[in-house]
Amino acid sequence: MSTQGKDKWRVATSLLTLRNQINSLYPARKKASDGTIGDSRHCGGSGTSDHCARDLGGSVKVVTAMDITHDPASGCDAGRIVSALVASRDERIKYIIWNKRILSSEVSAWTWRSYNGSNPHSKHFHLSVVPKMSLFDSTAPWQLSPASTSTTISRPVPSGNRYKVIARSGLRLREGAGTQFDAIGRLSPGQVVVVTATEGDWYEIDAEGDGFRDGFCYGAFLVQVS
Ligand SMILES: [Zn+2]
Known part of the structure; x- marks a missing residue:
């Protein structure tokens, strides 16, 4: 007290x-x-x-x-x-x-x-x-x-959520959905990743396609691939 x-x-x-x-x-x-x-x-x-x-x-x-x-x-x-x-x-x-x-x-x-x-x-x-x-x-x-x-x-990744990085110099992977979060890695141009969820303009990324999330990317530089 x-x-x-x-x-x-x-x-x-x-x-x-x-x-x-x-x-x-x-x-x-x-x-x-x-x-x-x-x-x-x-x-x-x-x-x-x-x-x-x-x-x-x-x-x-x-x-x-x-x-x-x-x-x-x-x-x-x-x-x-x-x-x-x-x-x-x-x-x-x-x-x-x-x-x-x-x-x-x-x-x-x-x-x-x-x-x-x-x-x-x-x-x-x-x-x-x-x-x-x-x-x-x-x-x-x-x-x-x-x-x-x-x-x-460990949530299962839905199928049909594969996206390709279309930023010429690659795309920053961040710890959270926003630029205020630290960059924790980088995706290469052309790399295909799995989007596990979205938060506004930000996509939660499973870069390896193994069901584990790796971070968040700004979604404008990702296009869906079949
Ligand atoms: Zn408070």
Whole structure:
């Protein structure tokens, strides 16, 4: 329990459970963009963010949102964790913001929509939990990496998704769907790859055709081949 000004507050137990799980899975992870409670600038007056401590029926105000730093070098890949959370359909999830997109369990339930807030959320992901005590204080473990491993990496590749690289100098392969992600390789001009999924203008690539994803490429320089 902590204090901010005169008000006592605490973080929802389910979010502390999540952070403990992530900390033990990725002990070396960076925490620069981690966060729980908002500052008074965000929470003064009409502040309605879930990062603001609110009276939810207990003796102490509760913060029902958490930010976790994206640090793929340590294994703490926000994209992977977020996919696993979404796949789990955990009833505690209110909404998630990650990499310019938002997914809510209430509004357009479980469908990603574009997010145009001033912070693109590409350095961390945001999770808000449902403001109902039996849910936000649940200590049940969250479904994290195992689900994402089985659903994302080993998913069967649909046939007819072969594409050829038509960029004369080849095409950068990036860690995520956007230029803000690090380049992790390069596809050669003329190379034929398998597209396993799309995220807007970006294609998720299986470069070897072995069912494992290798990264993301900008889709404008890929044409489908039969
Ligand atoms: Zn946040």
